[in-house]
Amino acid sequence: MTKTLISVVGATAIGKTALSIKLAQHFQTEIISCDSRQFFKEMQLGTAVPSDEELHAAPHHFIQHVSIFDSYNVGQFERDAIAKLDALFEKHNIVIMVGGSGLYVDAVVKGLDEFPKVDSNIRTQLNAQLAKEGIASLQQQLKVLDPVYYERVALENPHRLIRALEICIGSGKPYSSFLKDTSASRSFKTIKVGLTADREIVYDRINRRVDMMMQEGLLEEAKVLHPHKTLNALQTVGYRELFEYLDGNWTLEFAVSEIKKNTRRFAKRQGTWFRRDEHTLWFDYEEDINTIIEKVDTLLLNR
Incomplete structure (x- = not known):
């Protein structure tokens, strides 16, 4: 069987x-x-x-x-x-x-x-953005850069947001395009x-x-x-x-x-x-x- x-x-x-x-x-x-x-x-x-x-x-x-x-x-x-x-x-x-x-x-x-390697400084900057501006700023940024993944991701999870955003920013392409x-x-x-x-x-x-x-x-x-x-x-x-x-x-x-x-x-x-x-x-x-x-x-x- x-x-x-x-x-x-x-x-x-x-x-x-x-x-x-x-x-x-x-x-x-x-x-x-x-x-x-x-x-x-x-x-x-x-x-x-x-x-x-x-x-x-x-x-x-x-x-x-x-x-x-x-x-x-x-x-x-x-x-x-x-x-x-x-x-x-x-x-x-x-x-x-x-x-x-x-x-x-x-x-x-x-x-x-499989995702491309991106500059680790991007994640550092996004973490600083989270600390200063809150999770809403990350949510809005992802909505602009990758509206497809925005509809799927757990928006209350900052680590998922940061992971997606660092790929968007580092590659110049939507995170969802690598799925x-x-x-x-x-x-x-x-x-x-x-x-x-x-x-x-x-x-x-x-x-x-x-x-x-x-x-x-x-x-x-x-x-x-x-x-x-x-x-x-x-x-x-x-x-x-x-x-x-x-x-x-x-x-x-x-x-x-x-x-x-x-x-x-x-x-x-x-x-x-x-x-x-x-x-x-x-x-x-x-x-x-x-x-x-x-x-x-x-x-x-x-x-």
Whole structure:
């Protein structure tokens, strides 16, 4: 049987974790997480790491496996994930991958894009711009230099913005022009299964998840991480806003409202990213699991 990776994608808070576990149990296999926010062991509540019950329901990999103090990027994840898949495919014909980080999904499925080398001083200047003028200035600059990638990137992630801008400025070409259309050679086939819902439903689920995170102690978690707020791993929605509160710049109520707003924006861009793949099997978030499994089984048989 052809080795197959089933990649579960969709917006944050839509139910990807629950679906991936049901698929893993059905196919008696294991799960690889490609949610870059869930890699770090010090970050629990703000990244919606699967619960202990969920982690025990099926074997998981790449959940809280590195520290916020480690240097870990998408290139390292690609190498680690492919090595893990090679090992898992020795035991299983099917492996599940789940996560809403589109760049990390593509790194595993298609391989990373190749970009030109640019002057390192550009990044230094962009970091200084971020410190002086704020993230909005970077967002506006990217909108002008590369409106295509502007619609895809997580605008609240300053490191993604700076990476794109340094390529735009250093090469004189849009960052998106270097995103390849062809995939790297892989020893497995991929089936993408996507969950979708009306925007109002997604936004409501996000708002309720943030409220639940706060009730479960997200603020206390942020207080522990606050001394390390400049680390790359902590430049993420849910922590950055609470750091503003802890620094005395925002009220707690406003910080929570900003978490909700920025998470909703992130979900919108996740949708833009994942809808690029016309081969994705899309299902309503409330679709019966048996219907999803039946369609996946049909695809597997046809292969």
